[in-house]
Amino acid sequence: MIELENVAYSYGGAELLSDITLKLQPGSFHFLTGPSGAGKTTLLKLCYGALIPTAGFVHLFGQDVRAMGRDDIALARRRIGVVHQDCQFLNHLSVAENIALPLTVSDRDAAAEQDNLRELTEWVGLTARADALPPELSGGERQRAALARAVIMSPDAILADEPTGNVDWDMSQRLMRLLVELNRMGKTIMIATHDLALIRAAKPHVQARVLRISNRRLQLAGADL
């Protein structure tokens, strides 16, 4: 689904990531960890086509990203839900419209999916805030709205970059439960986080693999957690 093969990336200077090989299988659950600045965000960006590797190959759904045009990348993003730590919204549109945005921009009739939208809004607990504008939301509400937006297209994979970075422990547990639930529905999940407690708390609920970026390379971490 998403495959990285001997990937390296540098922002013009020394390589930030080297020789990374990773295969996200359908239905798998990955944590991506490492100190800040290690390249977690960069690795995620490589996974959704926001960055092109400086060496090696990235395949999204069987297509080489170097051979993909901008429209191909856009189409691939409809199958990959992305949640950022500081999630951005269209601030002049309501929460409900923001959640439905992926439908709108893919020329699907958002009105026809009202039931879907309502269900999803309820699932993330934002029904009461559906008509609010994004700047009026709290950090946790923003994260949940971003998660709802990321899954409304029923994507194959969900990539979350520090989704719990701005929220308290209870809220982060709630978000994790939502992500675990999505994984049980068959979605591929990858969560970048530097919060080891979060990983430990999630471990009993899901069969997760923990990847660590260390010294520019990706390692499988496990027992030491």
Place this chain on the structure above:
Amino acid sequence: MKPRLSDLRTLMKGDSQADRVVPPTGFTASLTLFAAAAMAFLAVFALALSLATSRLADRWGEELARSSTLRISAPEGQMAAQTEAALRVLETTPGVASARALSDDEQRALLEPWFGPDLPVESLPIPRLIEVIEEGAGYDAAGLRLRLSAEAPGAVLDDHTRWRAPLVRAASRLRMLGWVSLGLIAATVAAMITLAAGAALAANAQVIGVLRLVGARDRYIARAFVRRFTLRALTGAAVGTLLGCVAIALLPSAEVGGGFLTGLGFRGWGWLWPPLIPPLAALVAFLATRAAARRTLGEMS
């Protein structure tokens, strides 16, 4: 973003959802409207200038070229004979459709503005004028002069070239300047719309980033901007064109008895030109915004 026609069609049809994804912008919107209106207003005048000088050049070039004047100055006794002789020569000259000596009344009418109505033309040594109308490619002026000098030595041929040529040249140049002005106005509109669209795209970088993240294609994002600026240019240009036309219509007429002066305005079919300005402005805005959007989006991930 290749299929241009389908883009235009979706543009006309409109997409309220796509329009809404870009936040409304107050200030640049009114600036774009104003600039489009001002440029359209100027375009109306440039157009009027071009059409008027075009008419002028045609009139001077065509009508006057078809006629020339033969002036016969001869002593009293020979006037009639020389006129006869000159007319005979003219009748046998290829390229001359007709030649006619002006009557005393006509000559008096010509002189009236200068000497008053009671001029005794008969008693004055006024040269006789013969109006020559050409046909086809015209006559050979040098050959005609040569023959006239033999048959009617008092005849002087004036084919108007001397004073007509610089006027026609000036009118043509003026017409060209008018068209150049129109071209410059169109280019200025394109430049301003490009700047405004660039500013709008830059101001909405965050919006574009969000749209890209959720899988919007460039065409979708560009459409929202392109449609907005095209409609603004169309509206602004329509207002400007209307005001320009009103101003032209209210101009005092400069027409002097069908003379050489022609008013700066539109005649008959000429009024069909100004309504073309708003759609053309919209087309310019459409292409300029699309190019700006394509460039800006290409630089984003």
